[in-house]
Amino acid sequence: MIKILKFNLSCIFTILFLLLCKLSTGMVTDTPAIKAGRAKITGRIISPTDTSKSNVSLFITVSHPVSGECVQHKVLADQSGTFSIDVDIETTVSLAGLYTSLNPEKTLLFKLKDRTNIDIAYNSDGDIKNVSVTPADMSKNDMTRGMEVMDKMVSYIPDRKPQPLYNKSKDYFLNFVKTSLSERLNIASNDSLISEELKGVLSKEFRLFMYNAHVFDYKASMMLNYRNITRDTAKTPDIQKIDRSYFRFLKDFNLNDPEYLQCFAFSEFQESILQNETLGIPEIGESDIPSWLVKVKVILSNLVGFDNGPYYDILAANAYGRQLNIEVRPLTEKQKKNIAEYWGKEEIAKILFRKNKQVVELDRIKSPVVVNDVSSVPDEKIMETIVSKHKNKVIFIDLWATWCAPCIEAMKQFRTTKGDFRNKEVVFVYITNGSSPRKLWEEKIKGIGSEHYYLTASQWYYLMSHFGFEAIPSYLLYDKDGVLINKFTAFPGSDRVKEMINGLL
Structure with a gap:
């Protein structure tokens, strides 16, 4: 793992x-x-x-x-x-x-x-x-x-044997999550040093986190449970298919509550709603906002328990945010017109236009995306193949995953510094594997740019083992002669990476 x-x-x-x-x-x-x-x-x-x-x-x-x-x-x-x-x-x-x-x-x-x-x-x-x-x-x-x-709540392990969930009903699983949530919230309730007000709000934030991490992707949770229970990493069990009714748990959240605006887990939760294939929320694209919201409410209103309120405006803003943050793609003229017509001079429009201005600057220094297919390359030849493609260039390789928050944060920190190397003899290579859902990976790499590789499970395992990596993000740095100069885990900061690369140019 x-x-x-x-x-x-x-x-x-x-x-x-x-x-x-x-x-x-x-x-x-x-x-x-x-x-x-x-x-x-x-x-x-x-x-x-x-x-x-x-x-x-x-x-x-x-x-x-x-x-x-x-x-x-x-x-x-x-x-x-x-x-x-x-x-x-x-x-x-x-x-x-x-x-x-x-x-x-x-x-x-x-x-x-x-x-x-x-x-x-x-x-x-x-x-x-x-x-x-x-x-x-x-x-x-x-x-x-x-x-x-919160760390105690996250790391809490109940005093009972893990139980199989992959062969139970979806309702059984959702009830199991509710029970587990209640047990963890007792940790906060029993803490004598934090305020009663804080204890009261922990349930809201922790519920966001727990459902986002373990409930939205039902198939992934069942696969993990199957492997933890059976220790079988080769077989794929039959997992029940879910439909939109599975997400009726959203009604418990009261998502129109403005206090969610302060929650760190809220943005991730919203992204899970917008990208979930079962829910099937359409991309906002160049649709006018009222028409888009009509389609969204057909899907969500019965699940969240309301068909009006500020939540829907925030969700629409978040839909534009996915384009701006993930793809690092500026708003089109049509999108800007739609935003101005719907929100006018309201604060949401000001925020989106401010963010768009920042993305325009980032887009200018972003390099085109190049996807490389090495699925037929033997495991032991993967790195040799990658390095040989970029002869006479310094190669900075990033092993990452779409679900890895530190990986994504490191890329965001490095965006501007990375732009300093445009038109220089250096190439940036990003490697992931099947733990990153293909569709989400294809979306995220638009905002990253540069060279990308999507490895098979065996290819990824070989690289991690060969270089002695146990965690991600991990990095490899090669000089212009294709010689490995440095390898390390954890992003050391943009200034340090810039210094290492400049030392090889």
Whole structure:
């Protein structure tokens, strides 16, 4: 089984560790409203090790529920430990996550409005000693313990033997999920240090995560269950087919609730709805929005339990967001006209046009997609075949998967830096396998560009074993003579990769 690296604050990720919709300390809770804005985040990192202050990096992730992504920002603290950064926001109040290079395993959560100041003091062991935030919207325990509680819920293993689900009914499976969800939520309920308000919202975020990860793709969940129970990795069991009625669990979510706008798992959840083949939501393309929504409501209204409300507008915005984020393809003139006619000068239109402007810049530096078929190449010849295709060029190879949040986040971080190598003697190669659904892979590579390979299971296994990789993302770097210079797992940052490549040019 392929491992996935723990990578704090990568959203699609990342959702395993950034799971909170609404945090409060007994104060009046902010109800988020959609608004295209900018927020300033300032603060200071206080460390007993003075020499480390100038080298401290902060990684801040903000949820963008309208454009449908989570955006990670990196900022360096100066020699006094002070930092400042301006970020785009899409709601009047947003939930942001923050960790630093002093302790990447410890993520803090804070509410982000127009301006937020956060001071973090570390002790000599690298643990957080104190946190001070202005405005003071959250307690220290809620900020520091939320992730720990969620991690316990995610990693919880019940004190009973795993049971076969692949040979049970779909209703049995859905009831099993409800029971498992209830058991995990008890972990938060029984925590004496976090606020009652926080305990109440954990159920909303964790339900989003759990259903997205384990329920939407019924076939994949049953295959995993079959292999875990039988230890048989060769045979494919008969798995029941599902129809749209399977998704009646969506009614339990009350998706018109505006608090979902602060949930990190919400964008991933929306993407699962939009891309699910059984649901069959049509691509928005150049359809006018009212006509598209009529088709969508025929599919969803009975499943979600309503046929009107703000949720449908957000879903339409997310449909455009898939084009902008995944394919990195700008809006057409027709699409811009449709957006302007439907939303006018409302905030959703402002957000989509702002995002489109960013994508136009990225599209200019994106290279064309080239898909290479090596399905008939023997396992042991795969890398030789790939390297020989790019003679006299530096080759940077990325082993990834569509479901790997750290892989996707690394690509997003590297987009601009990658553009610096246009017209230079370097080629970027991306390799995945059948764990990435073919249709989704074909969609995602449009936004990546460059050279792509879709390997068979045996070819992938050979490469991972041959190079000693146990997790993804993993990378290989070859010089112009086709000699392997470096191999590593986990993205080391755009600056470091740029330095390695320039050293070979």
